[in-house]
Amino acid sequence: MGSFLLFYYALLILGAIGVIFLSFHLQRNYRIKYLTIYFYYLIATYVYWFLVFILPDLLLLILKDNLLDRTSTIYWLFILFSYPVIMIVVYLFASFFLNLSLENIPRRVVIAFFTLYVLLGLWMIYALVPSTGDTDHQRLTLIYSIMRILSALIRFGVIAFVFVIVHRLKSKNEIRFIRTICIMYFTAFAVYYIFRREIPFTRTDLVFYLNPFLYFLINIPPILYLRGYFRKRFRESFIGQAENINFRRFFEKYGLSPREQEIFFLLLDGKSNKDIEDALFISIRTVKNHVYSIFKKLNVNNRTQLLIQAMKLFKKLSE
Secondary structure (H helix, E strand, C coil), X not given: CHHHHHHHHHHHHHHHHHHHHHHHHHHHHHCXXXXXXXXXXXXXXXXXXXXXXXXXXXXXXXXXXXXXXXXXXXXXXHHHHHHHHHHHHHHHHHHHHHHHCCCCCCHHHHHHHHHHHHHHHHHHHHHHHHHCCCCCCHHHHHHHHHHHHXXXXXXXXXXXXXXXXXXXXXXXXHHHHHHHHHHHHHHHHHHHHHHCCCCCCCCCCHHHHHHHHHHHHCCHHHXXXXXXXHHHHHHHHHHHHHXXXXXXXXXXXXXXXXXXXXXXXXXXXXXXXXHHHHHHXXXXXHHHHHHHHXXXXXXXXXXXXXXXXXXXXXXXXXX
């Protein structure tokens, strides 16, 4: 059982790193404020997830199981150490959603939010110190429940608020995009809170091991949706401006050959190397060589950067 859990946790940690890496590339490619906030939110989320759900259990796997009762305080110590992180997680989550709808968090609300969480944290320290070593942590359980309920109310409240106010935006696509993100997170957190097991954990309950898995899974659909949406949006934005672009001047300036020009248009249309091979009746190796040459001439590393760089260069040429 111990080896299986180590393997299980290792897979979850690698998956979390993959999600953060994907978010990093997303915000680096598009340079949009709320994507940067989302990137920091994911980092804070998985740090909290690791400190609360995974690290304590890994330590108890290394120790003996019969130490669990005598060391139940270890869970509360990790909760205490991770408490500042959960404040940051909830704040960044709210900030991400409000920036989606072009809203900013009022300063007085920020002050009230952090003041409330700091007071809860101090109360937790006051309750933890005299109960160290005990197996009964009723007051700590109460404080943690208040913090959990408060965090849940903030999450669901912000999601509901943003879902309603986005009707003010002019673009129907933007409204649909934001409301889809709201529905994804509302559903994910509803499922998470339904199946979640309270602290202190009972390791004999197999549902306990759903906690880290569900907390990891929450962010997968939204990050994949964000990635697909921005790829499509930038491509559609480019195609919509194509008739006003002087492609000949662009190709001459950056030295694209006739064949590279054909491949350039196919790349902007989202075609894969295989699609280009079939469309132009050339080998896949030739396609890759031309794609590499185009990337080099435009100083990019991938298709997303190619689209963004092309838009910038076209704009500069038209000035």
